[in-house]
Amino acid sequence: MGGIVKEAKRGIRKVRKFLDQRPYSNPKLEKDIVTGFHRLYYDAASLGKTWKNTRWLGIYTQKCPLDLWIYQETLWDTRPDVIVECGTAEGGTTLYLASMCDLIGSGRIVSVDIDTKPKRPAHPRITYLSGSSTAPDVFAAVKKHIARDEKVMVILDSDHSKKHVDEELKIYSNLVSRDCYLIVEDSNVNGHPVLPDHGPGPMEAIDEFLQKDNRFIIDDGKEKFYMTFNPRGYLKRVK
Ligand SMILES: C[S@@+](CC[C@H](N)C(=O)[O-])C[C@H]1O[C@@H](n2cnc3c(N)ncnc32)[C@H](O)[C@@H]1O
Numbered sequence: 001m002g003g004i005v006k007e008a009k010r011g012i013r014k015v016r017k018f019l020d021q022r023p024y025s026n027p028k029l030e031k032d033i034v035t036g037f038h039r040l041y042y043d044a045a046s047l048g049k050t051w052k053n054t055r056w057l058g059i060y061t062q063k064c065p066l067d068l069w070i071y072q073e074t075l076w077d078t079r080p081d082v083i084v085e086c087g088t089a090e091g092g093t094t095l096y097l098a099s100m101c102d103l104i105g106s107g108r109i110v111s112v113d114i115d116t117k118p119k120r121p122a123h124p125r126i127t128y129l130s131g132s133s134t135a136p137d138v139f140a141a142v143k144k145h146i147a148r149d150e151k152v153m154v155i156l157d158s159d160h161s162k163k164h165v166d167e168e169l170k171i172y173s174n175l176v177s178r179d180c181y182l183i184v185e186d187s188n189v190n191g192h193p194v195l196p197d198h199g200p201g202p203m204e205a206i207d208e209f210l211q212k213d214n215r216f217i218i219d220d221g222k223e224k225f226y227m228t229f230n231p232r233g234y235l236k237r238v239k
Contacts, residue, residue: 030226034226034227035193037226037227038188038193038194038227039193039194041064041227042188042194042195042229043194050064051063051064051229054092055092056068056092056093056095056096056099057095057096057099057121059090059091059092059095059121060089060090060092061090061092061093061095061096062089062090062092062093062157063092063093063096063229064227064228064229066225066226066227066228067228067229067230068093068096069225070222070225070228070234071096071097071100071183072100074153074181074222074234075097075100075101075104075107075153076100076104078151078153078179078180078181079104079106079107079151080107080151080152080153080177080180081106081107081108081146081147081150081151081152082107082108082109082110082145082146082150082151082152082153083097083101083107083108083109083110083152083153083154083155084109084110084111084112084142084146084152084153084154084155084172084175085097085109085110085111085112085155085157086112086133086154086155086156086157086158086168086172087112087113087133087155087156087157087158087159087185088111088112088113088117088120088128089113089117090117090119090120091111091117091119091120091121091126091128092121093155093157094109094111094120094121094123094126094128095121095123095126097109098121098123098125098126101125102125107125108125108126108127108145109125109126109127110127110129110142110145110146111126111127111128111129112128112129112130112131112133112138112142112158113128113130113158114130114131114132114133114158114159116128116130127145129141129142133156133158133159133164133168133172134164134167134168134171139171139172142175143175146175150177151177151180152175152176152177152180153176153177153180153181153182153183154172154173154175154176154181154182154183155183155185156168156169156172156182156183156184156185156202157183157185157186160185160186160189160198160201160202161199161200161201162199162200162201162202162204162205162208165184165201165202165205165206166205166208166209169182169184169205169206169209169213170209173209173213173215173216173237176216176237177237178237178238178239179236179237179238180236180237181219181234181235181236181237182216182235182236182237183230183233183234183235184202184205184206184230184233184235185202185229185230185233186201186202186229186230186233187201187202187203187206187229187230187231187232187233188203188228188229188230188231189201189202189203190203190204192231202230202233203231203232203233206218206232206233206235207232210235214239215237215238215239216235216236216237216238217235217236217238218232218233218234218235218236219234219235219236220232220234222234
């Protein structure tokens with residue numbers, strides 16, 4: 001009997017020791033927790049949970065709510081006149097951006113997708129364009145929606161292959177206004193830390209882009225909620 005009590009007390013001490021650890025003063029533990037949660041959250045989408053079943057006002061929104069909150073703060077702080085979104089899908093994020101613009105009282109959205117979905121949400125602040133984001137005529141059409149001296153933010157969330165993101169970064173970075181953001185979505189794929197077999201994607205494109213382009217810096221303050229689908233992907237234009 002005494003042996004069992006001793007064993008139980010040892011067990012309790014072990015649990016207490018584990019719970020008493022402070023992840024924020026233990027970088028390895030912190031990283032393991034965040035990575036483990038990120039993989040759990042991301043993979044649970046295949047069970048119809050998390051990002052494949054996240055909706056804004058009823059419309060599917062392929063985002064993590066932690067990132068959407070960062071979007072809200074960024075929009076409030078920077079007040080872009082135009083938000084260019086490459087990759088509309090169902091339009092949940094597009095509608096979310098329009099709702100935020102309604103609350104803030106300014107801003108409109110130009111959203112591009114190669115595959116036009118019939119039930120995209122209509123909103124007076126939203127313009128949809130069809131075609132590949134990197135096609136010259138589509139890029140020209142996007143530019144037509146931006147007046148001289150308007151503040152512009154860009155979100156790259158279309159084809160996540162490195163080649164396509166390279167091309168988008170090359171052309172769309174020029175639209176972003178100083179002190180505004182170029183958000184490269186889904187840099188978490190290719191093992192950062194999800195979908196290890198994806199192949200070079202947004203993260204690899206960002207790293208190469210930043211080696212050549214000093215107008216942008218990574219704003220890691222946007223990663224303050226620990227988990228983001230866009231690690232190293234919140235780029236602030238500083239020049
Ligand atoms: C990740 S989803 C976009 C998710 C959406 N932004 C959201 O937050 O709900 C990617 C979208 O990019 C579109 N797409 C793929 N290749 C594209 C291209 N070359 N140009 C524009 N859109 C493209 C797909 O049709 C798909 O709807």
